[in-house]
Amino acid sequence: QLQLQESGPRLVKPSETLSLTCSVSGGSISNSNLYWGWIRQPPGKGLEWIASVYRTGTTYYNPSPKSRATISVDTSKNQFSLKLGSVTAADTAVYYCARHEMVRQFGYIWFDLWGQGTLVTVSS
């Protein structure tokens, strides 16, 4: 049974870089035709998609935090990662990694498997 687990620092200082890793167990990223993404949820607020990556390294970004976000995949470690630079208090959120279907031709995009999420707080 495929599972996703986020890891990384829970506290990041303003202006620094937030770094998170999602480890995939019970299956291989390399053998999947699905995509891998990051979604965040500020406390008490809604969901925001940040970025996604395919096993080949092709990336997709939300234009909003795009200039500060970098997503990458490491198939040898069966994990993918997110870096978000120049963070501010507005980046405080629960960060989820998730697997998703995506077929642009039909507008298909749904997240069918999620990690439990990790709260990252930006504070000095």
Added chain:
Amino acid sequence: QSVLTQPPSESGTPGQRVTISCSGNTSNIGSNPVNWYQQLPGTAPKLLIYSNNQRPSGVPDRFSGSKSGTSASLAISGLQSEDEANYYCAAWDDSLNGPVVFGGGTKLTVL
């Protein structure tokens, strides 16, 4: 300000049928399928409905989805206490906001 608009809250009594609406525009709901997620308190979201009206394996048939024009709805029949959660709609967006945008979420309270 979310791209997709949902009512902040809805409520119902056990056994009742409730609907949650989601409004968008021609670049998202108007031209792409809608998905719905259920988020129980303190947990990660769970895919509830995909491609407008398809249920993943394990989702009870009490949950159903529909779409018309630039709006979509999630219906829950035979409301149960365990349905109390936040519900989010989502869709592909063909504009710069893409590829996926979410609604602001609806808190469903079972009275």
